[in-house]
Amino acid sequence: MTTTDPLTGATARHTDFPPLPDLLIEPVVRAALAEDLGRAGDLTTAATIDPGLTGTVALVAREAGVVAGLRAGLMSWRLLDPAVDVRALLPDGSPVQPGDEIALVTGPVHVLLTGERVALNLVSHLSGVASATAELVEAVAGTTARICCTRKTTPGLRALEKDAVRAGGGSNHRFGLDDAVLVKDNHIAFAGGISPALARLRERVGHLVRVEVEVDTLDQLRDVLELGVAPGIVDAVLLDNMTPDVLTEAVALIDGRCLTDASGRITATTVRPVAESGVDLISVGWITHSAPILDIGLDHR
Template identity: 40%
Template sequence: MIPHLPIDLVRETVQRALAEDVSGAGDITSLAVVPETARVAFELRARQNGVLCGLQPAIEVFTQAGPNLSIDVLASDGDPLEPDESVLRIEGAARECMLAERTALNFLGRMSGIATLTRRYVDEIVGTKAKIVHTRKTTPGLRAFEIQAVRAGGGAPHRFNLSDAILIKDNHIAAVKSPAEAVRAARENAGHMVRISCEIDRLEDLSRVMKAGADVVLLDNFNIGDLRSAVVEAASRVILEASGGVTLESVRHIAETGVEIISVGSLTHSAPNFDFGLDAV
């Protein structure tokens, strides 16, 4: 079961999202066309195969748009979906349902799209020891939601923010002499509970950063041969993470080299929207 997001975060994010639609005079189409007393029943249904995520914010959208709406939850985040499968049933005032429609679909479409793409990557590496993880290439203000979607698709967590771990990248290294020097400086300043990861783009730097005290080494845009060599050289003394240009076509080959972690930015920055619809019943 996918853990729920903090309720205060969900409420505040949904409030901001609804405010994008409900400003000025509000939903002037429904106010002009739909009688105030009109009542409806809708089901929110998938239009394609994939993985569900986003129920929590979607339910919150309908709750905020219509406190008296009746909402039946018909599925759970992480469930596989088929076309025409219903995930929510909503009954109540027609105007309130229509007020919530697009915002609820946006949350579900974005998060289920990420979960669906993540599941494709996870399925590609079944039988290897590698894990698929996200990056910080997320939509500003929606990171917690998008990372939850990665988890719903079977992915594993990476850093949530800059304070989670030390990750030394190329621009940090540019300010000092070498990757190994950066790791030594980090080791001197970090507490014993903080992990240190260092990005390298040359195989010859691996032994140096391991000797300097790295816990994790990020192998940036390594080819398959160099990844294999790195796994042999590291001999499980550090965690190896492959990153850079990972695709569905290449991820299996990368996982079979023996690396433990594969970080994939496209999970959150390039996932296609999942198609849902709100249908009258």
């Protein structure tokens, strides 16, 4: 079922997830506006633009990619003036080519100009995340692997960046420290080994909490397998910094007893062989923390 977003006017999304609620987006946009407006507001616009002047601007793609973050971007103008008319021409997750119009905004020109940078920062960054994700998703097409993001997100933007990953066709890893267990190398080292770490886990976490364990070598993987890998004990194994050949061997050792998750500096160039190893998930941090922006401009109409 499709619904119309009351803010953007979009009637469809690339994913089946509903739009993020204003409760999660508005604090981010308010903070960005407050940072930009400072103590005296937009001095340039106030000095050069007639307060009664109205106009229309369009968000326009300057390069090919995938759109995301429109709700956050368009909210920047609505927070400055609720009467501003904002209309998304494409839903999040839409592919765009250079010159494609993404959204239209009509209202007082001083509002359009004051909100421009915050809107473009958000939409360009989040569309960059979606575009980077889509590139990886396309690269692994035909395999069983899913592209996932991580907790390597921009502070304060996690919900928006993870939503952008979904817009690009990817999946979300855990959102924070509180929604799943991921036992990494330092946990194992300080706990005294994999065995004592896992022994404590099921005594101390709820039965509905999923558990993933990171391993760096096949020997560590064998240790985990000897302790018993099954739903409710270890639900997934993170195979970190392994070559495709080693990943293939690891997948064979696990033999479907839990999910397999590959990670470690995976790029659009290297992702296909990783996917062909048979892993279920490929976790990539750079698609949120270092994705290049998608170049989007604001044009006078």
